[in-house]
Amino acid sequence: MKEKIEQLIQRRKSIAEGGGPAAIEKQKAAGKLTSRQRLELLLDKATFQEIGQHSKHHSTDLGLDKKEIPADAVVCGTGKINGRTVAVFSQDFTVIGGSLGKMHATKICRVMDLALENGWPFIGINDSGGARIQEGVNSLAGYGDIFYRNTLASGVIPQISVIVGPCAGGAVYSPALTDFVFMVEKISRMFITGPEVIKTVLGEEIGQLELGGGNIHNELSGNAHFLAGSEEECFANVRKLLSYLPSSSAEKPPLSDYEKPAAVDLTTIVPVEPKKPYDVRQVIQAIVDKDSFLEVQKYFATNIVVGFARLGGRSVGIVANQPKILAGVLDVDSSDKASRFVRFCDAFNIPLITLVDVPGYLPGVDQEHSGVIRHGAKLLYAYSEATVPKLTVILRKAYGGGYIAMCSKHLGADMVFAWPTAEIAVMGPQGAVNIIYKNELARSREPEKLRKQLTDEYVEKFASPYVAASYGYVDEIITPAETRQQLLTSLENLSQKKVWRKIFKKHGNMPL
Amino acid sequence: MIAEQLRLEDGIYETIVKKNPVIKKKLTDPKKILAPIPGVINRVIHQSGTKINTGETILTLEAMKMECEITASISGRVKEIRVRPGEKVEKNQILAVLEEIDDDRKNG
Numbered sequence: 001m002k003e004k005i006e007q008l009i010q011r012r013k014s015i016a017e018g019g020g021p022a023a024i025e026k027q028k029a030a031g032k033l034t035s036r037q038r039l040e041l042l043l044d045k046a047t048f049q050e051i052g053q054h055s056k057h058h059s060t061d062l063g064l065d066k067k068e069i070p071a072d073a074v075v076c077g078t079g080k081i082n083g084r085t086v087a088v089f090s091q092d093f094t095v096i097g098g099s100l101g102k103m104h105a106t107k108i109c110r111v112m113d114l115a116l117e118n119g120w121p122f123i124g125i126n127d128s129g130g131a132r133i134q135e136g137v138n139s140l141a142g143y144g145d146i147f148y149r150n151t152l153a154s155g156v157i158p159q160i161s162v163i164v165g166p167c168a169g170g171a172v173y174s175p176a177l178t179d180f181v182f183m184v185e186k187i188s189r190m191f192i193t194g195p196e197v198i199k200t201v202l203g204e205e206i207g208q209l210e211l212g213g214g215n216i217h218n219e220l221s222g223n224a225h226f227l228a229g230s231e232e233e234c235f236a237n238v239r240k241l242l243s244y245l246p247s248s249s250a251e252k253p254p255l256s257d258y259e260k261p262a263a264v265d266l267t268t269i270v271p272v273e274p275k276k277p278y279d280v281r282q283v284i285q286a287i288v289d290k291d292s293f294l295e296v297q298k299y300f301a302t303n304i305v306v307g308f309a310r311l312g313g314r315s316v317g318i319v320a321n322q323p324k325i326l327a328g329v330l331d332v333d334s335s336d337k338a339s340r341f342v343r344f345c346d347a348f349n350i351p352l353i354t355l356v357d358v359p360g361y362l363p364g365v366d367q368e369h370s371g372v373i374r375h376g377a378k379l380l381y382a383y384s385e386a387t388v389p390k391l392t393v394i395l396r397k398a399y400g401g402g403y404i405a406m407c408s409k410h411l412g413a414d415m416v417f418a419w420p421t422a423e424i425a426v427m428g429p430q431g432a433v434n435i436i437y438k439n440e441l442a443r444s445r446e447p448e449k450l451r452k453q454l455t456d457e458y459v460e461k462f463a464s465p466y467v468a469a470s471y472g473y474v475d476e477i478i479t480p481a482e483t484r485q486q487l488l489t490s491l492e493n494l495s496q497k498k499v500w501r502k503i504f505k506k507h508g509n510m511p512l
Numbered sequence: 513m514i515a516e517q518l519r520l521e522d523g524i525y526e527t528i529v530k531k532n533p534v535i536k537k538k539l540t541d542p543k544k545i546l547a548p549i550p551g552v553i554n555r556v557i558h559q560s561g562t563k564i565n566t567g568e569t570i571l572t573l574e575a576m577k578m579e580c581e582i583t584a585s586i587s588g589r590v591k592e593i594r595v596r597p598g599e600k601v602e603k604n605q606i607l608a609v610l611e612e613i614d615d616d617r618k619n620g
Contacts, residue, residue, distance in 0.1 A: 131575070196603075200548040203585055275525045327518050327525035359520050399522070430520025 005319045011418035014051050015070045019094030027094050032165060033186055033231050035090040035098075038125050041164075041235040043079035050077040051114075052107040059101065062134040069096050072103040073128075074110065076111045078120070081242050083483035087115035090125040093165050097129030100171065105142025112149040121158040121250030123238065126175060127165030143170045155347040160238055163188040163224070164231055166208075178297070179222040179344055180241065184234045190217060190224075195270075195382075206387070215299075222300040222333060240294060244308040244315045245348055252349050253315035258289035266480035270357075272421055274397040274428065279318045280305055280355060282329070283395065287484045289313065296341060301333035301441035306341040308350070312488045314495075317345035321406065323396075331362040331400050332375040339378035346386035350490055354383075354413075356394040358402035359428065376405065377511040383411040384507065387501075389494035391487055394418040394465065394474065399427050407461045413488045413496070417483070418465035418474045429458045446501045521581050542585040545608040547601045560592045563613070573601070577619030588612040 017032060018024065027034055033041070039048055055072045057064065073095040078087055089108045091098040108124070115122040131139040153159055154177065161175035162182045167190045175181045175190070183190075191212035198204055198211070210216070217224035224240070228234035246253045264286040270278055284293055288309035295307035303326040306319050319338050321328035345352050361367070361376055382404070383390070392413045399407065403424055407413045418424070426432065434441070434453045444450045461467075468474045478486050516529045558564055569581045572588065580614040591611040595601060 111522065196549045200582075202579060205540070275523065277525070277527045323525075323527060325528050327520060327527040329518075329520070359522060359525065428520075430523040431521035 011054065015277040018070055018092045019096075023094035025129075027078055030187075032093070032127065034094065035092040035125065035393065035497045037163065038231065038235065039075060039077075039079065039090050040164075041087060041232060042125070042238060043081060043086075044083065046199055047080040048077055048088075049079065050075065051111060052076055055103045055107055057101050057103050057132075057135065059135045059138070061136070064134040067096070069101075071095070071097075072101060072107065073098050074100075074104045074107055075108040075328075078111070078114070080444065081121075081239050084121075084242070084247055085118070086121045086123055086242070087111040088123045091128045091165075093100075093127040093129070096132065097131050098127050098165070099132035100139055100142055101132035101135040102138040105145055108142075109145050109149055112146070112153060114148070115157055119157060119250055121160065121242060121245065121247055122153060122178075123160045123162065124174065124178070125162045125164060126167045126171065127163075128171055128450045129166060130169045130171050130241070133474045135207075139356070140170070143174070146174050147177060150174055155177075155249060158242070158245045158348065160241070162234060162238060163190055163214075164234070168192070168194055170214075181217070182226045182228065182230055182234050182238060183217055183224045184228050185214045187231070188214045191396075218297070218350065219299040222297065222337060225297050227299065227331065236350075241308070244294065244310070244350070245424050249347055249349065256292075256310055256313045256315075258292065258310055258313040261286055261288060261290050261484070265485070270395055270419075270421065270480070274357075274359075274423060277324045277327070279324045280322045280357065280395075283355060284309065284318055284320060287487065288312075288316070295304070297337050301331070301337045303328055303331065304334035304338050309353075311353070311480070311484070311491055314491055315350050316491070317341060317352050318355070319352065319407070321358040321402075323357050326362065327359050328357055329359055329362040329368055330376060330379065330405060332372050335375045335379045339382040340385055342379070344380040346382075346388050349388060351389035351391065351494070352383075352386060353487060354390070354392045354406065354407035356392060356398045356403070356406040357396040358399065358406055359397055360400040360402040374511045376401070379405045380411065381508070381510050383407045385510075386412070387497075388498035389491060389497050391418045391490050391494075393478075393483060393487070394424060395422045396421050397428065399423070399425055409475075414494055415476075415486075416474050417478050417486055419480055419483075420465065420468065420477060422464055422465035422468075422474070422477075423463040424468040424474070425462045429463060430454045432458055432462075434454055527558075543588075543591075543610045543612075544606050545570060545582055545585070545610065547573060547603055547605045547607055549573075549575045549580070551580065551601060551602050553595045553597050553599045553601060553607070554579060555597055556593055556595070558590050558593075560590045562590050564590055564610065571595070573607075579609065582607060584610060585613065586610055 002457050073092045075090045159178035160180045161178045173192050189208045189212045195206050214227045218227040225239050269282045291312040303322050305322050390413045392407045409416050439446045465474050465477050518525045518527050518529050537574045545575050551573045554574045559569045564584045565587045566582050568600045571582050575605045588610050593608050
């Protein structure tokens, strides 16, 4: 017995060493942590329970029969984050480049199945050179099996992908199917076809980080949601994000202790003149619990701000137009960004708070030809479909299609509030006057004088929340100082909201 | 606070008009044909001195079990082929050099 136990301990020890000291040294030199160090950073202390560490590949082709692949290049198991169980995998780049073979994928699928059956969040730590070519189609099958489970688990358990190394080719699609992608500057890179193929086909030279580094996917492509300067910061962010989320769609998000936000006079932040900019994040911070705002996709489509926060200790999802950037217009990217966030919140019982200050959709050939029609439609779809409590505050302008799209009463908002500075209209005064009085203005001897007079009349009549309120499209007009309390009360009242859809359907056909 | 402006239907808004960061693309000298990936030269199709058009295959390179066609980036003539079939090449190694055909000389 003693001998057998000794043998087990030896095996464990050798597996824990992954690719061995030389490979680990190389990993360090690349500025990266090892697969097991990463799990230590992610999970509560001493909570990791490994699953399948003795897995072995069974491939005999192309010299693989002579190759020892500890744990088949991936560490899998369960652990706890803030006391709640999660399922994890962490690819081991020191072992055959973290390449994905049949058993590697089988292990990942095993923890995914457990996560789905038991309602645990699922976190994948990606650091892999890609498919294990020697295992041929079994390697592709492995990817497919993971994608299938990602899809089944979507909307049931939160799924998070952490990219801390290469993630290329087919491997990128598992992260793409998950809810949130975390990347680290200088370490992470994701692409379908790498620089070498691009050079062959197009003759263009581009570095891996320029093509698919953390900055690119956080700023430009929108494939990633969080960017960190180091792995430590990245894993701390994952833990923080999970604190806002329920473990599965069957639960409500956890309640948290909270402090009131610092007292700020909102009237000093938001200028009355609708064409003047301000940073809407200051408004968010003045309304939600102190230090509770966690921005999602902070660097992508910055003309809209989305993120998690707490109000009275309850998790909420915030969507807000950002007048500081591109006047807060809706366009292709901001519609995509907000829609996906709204759908995530709805799937996981997180109430939505929408702060509106929008001049409409961005005009332009580029936008029209990029399909702003179908992208813009996503936002209408996502809000209409959402059944969580939906609270809307119209801060200033809410013009045209932008007004409708930003969780208006018409898309099922439970409560719509408006500040006295709100202007709810088909379009802004200047645009409206130019269209309605086109002929009069053309005939006038003093067109500028007439334009001013007509604009003033329009502003007087329509640039307020009172017309919309008279039809019940705005439930209540509130002062900026009353905003937090009104939202708190509404959230409490709506905490048991249930919507019964009467028509059975498999699923809708969202514009994609 | 913000100097930039955006013109919308309703007039001019003061706001940051963010431009996408420009990703620099380094275009290589089109006359030099480099190996995009390490591999082994399979076949040399166009010997030096032959005329060639853009997109025509000069030689083939085997890398990662795949035959990769190395094509001409310009029309002209193959000035020199610097590799032989069976030769192992490194990434970015010069495989061939092309030259433009002087139109005057051709006409004259």
